[in-house]
Each structure stands twice: as structure tokens, then as C-alpha cells.
Amino acid sequence: MNAAVLRRAFSALAEQRVWLVANASKAPCNRQGAPLEGWVSKGATLEQALGFIDGSRVVGVGLNLSLARGLLVIDLDDVLTEDGRLESGFAVHWLHRRPTYAEVSRSRRGLHIVYTLPPDAAPLSVRAREIEAYAHTPRFMLLTGELHPYGTLLLADAPDELLTELRQHRPEPQPKTSAATAQRGAGEAFSFTDFVRSAPAGERNNRLFWAACRLAERGLALADAETLLLPAALAAGLSEREIRASIASAFKQPSRARDATTFREGVRPDLPSAADVLNRWRSR
DSSP states (O other), X not given: OOHHHHHHHTGGGTTSSOEEEEOTTSOEEOTTSOBXXXXXXXXXXXXXXXXXXXXXXXXXXXXXXXXXXXXEEEEXXXXXXXXXXXXXXXXXXXXXXXXXXXXXXXXXXXXXXXXXXXXXXXXXXXXXXXXXXXXXXXXXXXXXXXXXXXXXXXXXXXXXXXXXXXXXXXXXXXXXXOOOOEEETTTEEEOHHHHXXXXXXXXXXXXXXXXXXXXXXXXXXXXXXXXXXXXXXXXXXOOHHHHHHHXXXXXXXXXXXXXXXXXXXXXXXOOOOHHHHHHHHHTO
């Protein structure tokens, strides 16, 4: 990791508490290298984060994109050859058209590209086979500071055309499900995230488990379900450990058991399809 490059390229964010440290699994961790609960709402300054690195339990620093407003991070896997040659037409096109910060990933096969956005820009989350892109979303991005020859130390504004292309990018295929939506109160749209976030005390785990079962039976991946439900459940007051355990438990249930799952209020609202909710959340 090249700390000097990170200090220069991200000088505008250095004093903001948007930095986290990572363990060898590239996951946000505490100073002892253990998984950091509730990391989506936590952060340190860049210098504080760099000071926690010990090379064994804590191996790097990165950005908490739920707090680091005004950044678009593009993550491309398997686009660099062993000699560092870039084999991504997408990356070559945009880095030539609008040069910006670009670094070699920890695997040395991937590339991270970072542009700036207006702080009030809409969230973006694209996860497809060949590209991932995130802005203003609960995502941790481990950085290396190893500048690629196509990259610069100056973060450039994201071109509007790039944002349009990313927002039109198709995520990995999801099972086709009904586009039905349910209503709550005077016509308020009711989604899985609303359902979990608004859970009263005593119903939070039950609602989270029920929503996770619905996502699982519709074919979503565990990681996608966590991405969708984690922020809502944290807002409801559950800990990250409780949330992950409940979602994992739902995904381990046989399909017949999931179908029978209800929450204690005894109501099974006609919620939107999981794919509809996830895609709408990604395109906000």
C-alpha cells in the first residue's frame, strides 16, 4: 500500500471520518482485526486509519462509501495482465476521455477508478459480472494507493455520459417475479426495506427474518440480501452481528419452511417482488 499516494489523491477527504481499516479478508475490522459491527455508520480520519495498520491483523485502509459523499468508485476485476497491461475497453475509453485516479487492486488483477460527484447525487449501485460501481451506498472499498499508469493523482468529475452508461448497465439476471406492489396507509408504497426499518421493538428480528426468507425464495444471492436489508435493520436498532446471523439463517431454511414463515403480527403483506425492490434500490 502506498500511503503517500492516498494522502495526495484523497487530501480533500483526509480529515473526514470516512475511512476504515481492513483485515486480510478485505473486510472492515477493528484495531484487532476482528469484523467491525455497524461499520456502515463508522469511520476515522485517514491518518488514524493508517496508524492502525500492523501488517498482520490490520492490512489496509479504505473508504466507507455510505459516509464518503461525492465519490463514484468503479471496481473492475481481472482486467490487468501479469505485466500490468489494461485489457478493459470500458476503462481505457473513460480514462482517456476523462483522466482520474486509477489504482491497481490488492489482487493485482483488478482496477479501481475513482471520480467525484456532487454530494447530493443519487445513490448508485451496479453489480454485474464484469463491472461494479458504487456511490453513496453502504459499501466498503479497500484502496491500495498503487497508481496505475493510466491514473492521475487528481480526482476528476464523473462525466454525465458515464453515469448514464452505468445506470443503464444491467445487473446479473434475477428471477422474473411479479411487479406487484402493496400499499400502506393512504397509498404509501411498502417495500422490504420499509418493512424492516419500521419494525417496532419486539418485532425487529422477526420482520428481518421474514423479509430475508422472501428474498431467498425469490432467488437472490445472500450478499445481495445483506446489501438490501443491512442498512434498514441497522436503522431499526439491530446490531450487525444479529442482522447477518438472521439473514444467513433464513437462507439456510428449506424452501417449504420459508414458505410457512410468518411474523408474529400474523400478517403477510403483499410486498413488492425482491428483484423489483433490489433493482429500484440500486437505481436510486
